Amino acid sequence: MTRRITLTLLALTTVLLVLAVVPLGVLMTARERVAFRDDQQATTRAIAAAAEEHLSDHRPATAMRKELHAAAEAGDCAAVYDASARLVASTECTAAQGEEARELVDRVLAGHEPVPPENEGRLLAAEPAGDVRQPAGAVVLARSAAPLNARIAGIWGWSAGIGLLGLAASVLLSVRLARWVSRPLSTLDAAAQRLGEGVLGERAAVDGGPPEVRRLAATFNTMAARTEALVHGHRAVIADVSHQLRTPLAALRLRLDVLAAGAEGDTAEELAAAQGEIARLSRLVDGLLAVARAEQATPRPVAVRVDEVVAERVDAWSPVAEERNVLLTTPSGPALAASLGSGHLEQILDNLIANALDAVPDGGSVTVGVRAAGRFARVRVTDDGPGMDTDAKAVAFHRFGSSRARGTGLGLAIVHRLVTVNGGTVSLEDTPGGGLTVVLDLPLWSRGEPGRHATSVPETGA
Template identity: 60%
Template sequence: MTRRIALTFMALIVLLLVLAVVPLGLSMTQREQTSFRDTTQAANRTIAAAAEEYLSDHRSPAAMRRLLEQAERAGDCAAVFDTAGRPVAATGCPGRTGEGEEDDQAAGNWGDLAHQVLVHPGTAARERDDRLVVAEPIGDTTHPVGAAVLSRSAESMHDRIASMWWRLALIGAGALVAGVLLSVALARWVGRPLRAVDAAALRLGEGALDVRAPGGRGPQEVRRLASTFNTMAARMEALIHGHRAVVADVSHQLRTPLTALRLRLDLLAAGADDATAAEFAGAQEEIARLSRLVDGLLAVSRAENAVPRPVPVRVDQVVDDRVVAWEPVARERRVSLTGRCGVRLTAYLSTGDLEQVIDNLVANALDVVGEGAAIRIEGEATRGRVVLRVVDNGPGMREAVREAAFRRFGNPEASGSGLGLAIVHRLITANGGTVRLQDTAGGGLTVLLELPPLPPQGAPQGLRAGS
């Protein structure tokens, strides 16, 4: 967002500079050219007025020659022509010395311009070789007695225009630099507190309920957002801690009377007849089921209270270890349990979470598949993620049940406590992964886990869980 604000602000500044500086520069350029033309024509009219006294009134040409000499000293070239177009007096200047082909061409061009104003009285101007040549009729504009021609170099005008454009460019560049600095400062002023709120929200989503966004910085709306977020986080922390405390306390308090009740039933069953002993055995099974339910609630509570601290985990080694641990149970139930993962397949998880996930999934699968079934654990790296599949060919799961399977007691058809998949979902999502249930081709259920890989910056490779 900071970059977008800065780029938008810079684009606006560039647009304003273009709309303001370029028209100003063009206007000043036109004004400079007009001023240069007017000044040149005024100087030529002065020469024409002095030449009129000589050609019309037959006075001394001294005033005319003095003006021509002044024009020559100023770097101008000037000439006075009579009514026949013949030069009466002229200054010496490059291109008008009267020698060489280039001089003749210049003299011819001046003569053509003089003839033009004699035939059509009025001021005429022409640009040639970076010089401005102006011609003015001498005397009455109806019946002129001659023509005055003045050529002035436009180099000084171009230098002034170039200097003016350079100044405007420097002003524009300075304004652009100031605008960039201002836009970056503005973007940071707005973006930093928003990033802080975003980071706090991310940590809150990962389970750090005590996180709070820093307030007192940025615009008023951002400060209000941080305050609202902190209020929400505080209320959420109180509610979740209260909920977890109730579940943990109730579950813990239930274990003691359940244990005492089981011992009493064992004592009563020891001296009872066969029929009564069978009833006691049924009661003990229900107590065992209730104990498993309490243990599941405690496991969910511990999973929800845990804050993930991811480290590199060798998925292939964890899978091999859990297959070895569960293989005797699978063999006893006549179920095939195999594992196959890519070599050195590594994910980024909290220590012990992957073991608990695999244990729950294998236990659930062993509870539902029958004799002769198969359970496979497969792992591979694909599309920048580590994918782990637990596949069985058991009875599968209906779509309606799959949609609610990750909620506590969401599967009414579960043979156990119904909390195993809830624990799996909590552990995987808390570590930044995803978990889905799919049908196995040919029948059965596939649990698809997408685990986060190592971060781009890398993590200390010496910390490896399960290795």
């Protein structure tokens, strides 16, 4: 914004200065040229008047020589010619006696208007001595154009200096104006970014910039305060639910365990079924809490080595896979770093691997592969279980979208939330030969060298 405002005002000032200074400079230059010519013509006429007294009235040449001496003192070159174009008198300088001067004399003696040329930096002027139609002679005056050129250069120099000062003042004022406007906007933008990253106590300064920007900052602060109150309230509700539900569920489970220890027959079967329902309800509460925390996630991206995290999570789940007689493998892949929130990839893989191990029968297999796909790191979790039909895939990423009795229907919802909040995508495909493949496209890290990943406690909601 600062550059845009500065360039706009600079362009406007430049146009105004050009429209004002250039015509003024042209006008003053023309006036200097006219004044120079008029002064030269006046001096030439004075010499011509004195020469007429000598050539027509045959008076002494004293006045004529006096005028020639004054012209020489002023730095001019002058020459007086009679009616036959013969040189009568001149200054020591011979600039008024050349071929061009002769042509001017011939035109004056012929009664024509002389067209004075410029000769080696000198301006020539010619005047008839006496009557214009029958002159008794002619006077030619050559004057150096250096003083005129110096005055013209001075005019344009001052004009350029004024223009540059105007441009400098315009740049200074425009930069100050742009910063006055853009600095509070930049501060507001940084505050909004930090608020989006989860710093709920962030507020924008409201003591600088135009009134509109100050009102915007005040409105942002009001919105941030309300958002902070809502999020804290939501988190408080989650904490209360966690405390209020987990505690009685644990107590109920203990009571059922005590009753089941001394029960027999149908009573034992009923208590075992009740214990199963309590366990499922506990998993459901844990899954709801995991989804709520995932939906509140506002990640600060870090460089996560996808290949290393995949290898670690496969190693962590290998004992579970062996216990269930399932082959869990990960083929070697390229070293890729993705831009993800710290610990998110671990949580995503834990949910997907847990779901796959639950779905695959004894003797089945689960494969977690990594490869590059354009601007993304592609992770594929493939199993050879029963798979999903089209209707199940359509609702798989919704809460309680799974109809499996063993699960809660929240694992894929958590995965979808964590992937999309980091700018990635997740989709479901059929595994060739039967089964389900979950495809993750995670954005590659592009702001520095790949970094080490941060581990976290697995949090599943399968």
